[in-house]
Amino acid sequence: MVKQHSVYLDKDRCTGCTDCIKRCPTEAIRVRNKKAVIIDERCIDCGMCIKVCKNMAKKAKADDVSIINQYKVKIAIPAPSLYTQFKGIHNVNKILMALKDIGFDEVIEVAKGAELVTEKTKEYIKNNSRKQPIISSACPAVVKVVQSRFPTLIPNILPLLSPKEITGRMTRTHFLDKGYKDEDIGVFFISPCAAKITNSRYPTLIEKSEVDGVISIKDIYKSMVKAIKKNDHHYEHLRLSSNRGMFWAAPGGEVSASKTINYVAVDGIENVIRILEMIEDNELNNVEYVECLACTGGCLGGPLTVENPFVSRCRMDKLSRYHKNHPETRDIHFVLESLDYAWEKPLKPKEVLRLDEDISEAIKKMEELERIYQELPKINCGSCGSPTCKALAEDIVLKNANIEDCIFMLRKEVGQLAERMVELAEKLPRSIKE
Amino acid sequence: MTFHYDVLGDEFTHAGVASSKVKKILKQLGVPAEIVRKVAIAMYEAEINMVIHANGGVIDGDINEDRIYIVLKDEGPGIEDIKLAMKAGYSTATARAREMGFGAGMGLPNMKRHSDDLKITSEVGKGTVVEIIVFLS
Ligand code: SF4
Ligand code: SF4
Numbered sequence: 001m002v003k004q005h006s007v008y009l010d011k012d013r014c015t016g017c018t019d020c021i022k023r024c025p026t027e028a029i030r031v032r033n034k035k036a037v038i039i040d041e042r043c044i045d046c047g048m049c050i051k052v053c054k055n056m057a058k059k060a061k062a063d064d065v066s067i068i069n070q071y072k073v074k075i076a077i078p079a080p081s082l083y084t085q086f087k088g089i090h091n092v093n094k095i096l097m098a099l100k101d102i103g104f105d106e107v108i109e110v111a112k113g114a115e116l117v118t119e120k121t122k123e124y125i126k127n128n129s130r131k132q133p134i135i136s137s138a139c140p141a142v143v144k145v146v147q148s149r150f151p152t153l154i155p156n157i158l159p160l161l162s163p164k165e166i167t168g169r170m171t172r173t174h175f176l177d178k179g180y181k182d183e184d185i186g187v188f189f190i191s192p193c194a195a196k197i198t199n200s201r202y203p204t205l206i207e208k209s210e211v212d213g214v215i216s217i218k219d220i221y222k223s224m225v226k227a228i229k230k231n232d233h234h235y236e237h238l239r240l241s242s243n244r245g246m247f248w249a250a251p252g253g254e255v256s257a258s259k260t261i262n263y264v265a266v267d268g269i270e271n272v273i274r275i276l277e278m279i280e281d282n283e284l285n286n287v288e289y290v291e292c293l294a295c296t297g298g299c300l301g302g303p304l305t306v307e308n309p310f311v312s313r314c315r316m317d318k319l320s321r322y323h324k325n326h327p328e329t330r331d332i333h334f335v336l337e338s339l340d341y342a343w344e345k346p347l348k349p350k351e352v353l354r355l356d357e358d359i360s361e362a363i364k365k366m367e368e369l370e371r372i373y374q375e376l377p378k379i380n381c382g383s384c385g386s387p388t389c390k391a392l393a394e395d396i397v398l399k400n401a402n403i404e405d406c407i408f409m410l411r412k413e414v415g416q417l418a419e420r421m422v423e424l425a426e427k428l429p430r431s432i433k434e
Numbered sequence: 435m436t437f438h439y440d441v442l443g444d445e446f447t448h449a450g451v452a453s454s455k456v457k458k459i460l461k462q463l464g465v466p467a468e469i470v471r472k473v474a475i476a477m478y479e480a481e482i483n484m485v486i487h488a489n490g491g492v493i494d495g496d497i498n499e500d501r502i503y504i505v506l507k508d509e510g511p512g513i514e515d516i517k518l519a520m521k522a523g524y525s526t527a528t529a530r531a532r533e534m535g536f537g538a539g540m541g542l543p544n545m546k547r548h549s550d551d552l553k554i555t556s557e558v559g560k561g562t563v564v565e566i567i568v569f570l571s
Binding site: 359 | 435437450453454457458459461462463464465467468470471474475478497498499544570
């Protein structure tokens, strides 16, 4: 299988500690030969491992900024979480201007796309006849977790493209209309998030993403800070969106933009999983819409951001206050009538948990798994390289580990061996036996 | 294969743990999503009932290629009139349970709708046994 995620390990920095295996929400990491290994099909690109690794060994494969030079017209489409990364800046225009200063020809905010998607979401909610809540599709890590762990909830996912993709489409159409050739237009997403790198590079719901490259916020942070400082007083009014679109970056922002009343908004992947469990048990049928964001603090807490998410949240409120008093936005005429928001392909389940293709074989393996698990010490120490004793039992059954990987089991066996050796040593040969 | 779980009474914060473990097993076995969903709903309802009304109990289950069979046993107050209890909206949940959003009286009808075979036997003062069967194919 081709690797379709963006998070990877920098081997040289990895010390083989067990911090990341214990925090990965999908149990996608093992430690083997003193290094962490990601089980590709299980990774949802949530970036939790990037956040918890103190050695900075977990990274996301973003594009280098120099990629923009391959295109004649370079357009940045920044995620709204970019706005909260800079101390003391409450005017979004200054931040957008800095993007121009570091080499982009044009800046089109993803917050604008978010406003468009909001309108479509409202329509969808109004016409929804399912009794179960609709689950937002904005966070790709959540969509992936549904695919692999909650396939029963696939029909609940809002079947609309994300603000990033819509902004990409809108931007490309605009420049095509202006007479540019398709291959000359470069659209670059400025991302807080590894999952969005993945779904630009390997889209699963559309044939091809309109995003040509994804640049991480932290990679351009430094040059942006410099540009903002230099140009503090000279900036253009580049803002297109309103506060509504900007708030999509924070928990509850999406539902407040669409003025949904009967909703649950949840952030942090463990909390998201708990809510998905509840939906699966039919416990949330009286709720209309569920907004789920994998990161604590929503995209403001994205693994590729720089600022602390709680500080970011405070700053977002300041930004919104500033722009309440300075609401002027740029007027670009986008052709929106032909913009398609629908998925081109269905969302398919990913059976990464399955023990065997054949159900009776799977049952046998499950019994074996239980038997092994009962033998293990059940203390989830992680020394074996698997996140829990249950996961080790699973790895053994799937032939990816041995029971001796558990140091307690190894000790027990060594002990038994020693006893046997003492026993043997005490036995005298017949020749000298009295 | 078989499984066994103990369920504590009035432990509302942990109610649903057993059904969530069973769900994971079924997903690992590759049971189709819609069937997992049925089991999830039926078993969750039964488990919650045990927590709210019966001060906990035990859950045993058996899975083979054809079906999953779950028995939930408690030594709670029992159900006086099972037919009445099967009616939507009927509930004997305590005020505390209702405050927490449990006990809207949808439990048994919901269980019935999501299992292929449901059997409830109960004796007042002795307890209740709920048997759920869901076919896997
Ligand atoms: S990105 Fe998330 S799912 Fe992938 S390995 Fe890291 S913690 Fe696990
Ligand atoms: S919450 Fe936002 S930053 Fe985090 S994974 Fe989801 S989309 Fe990416």
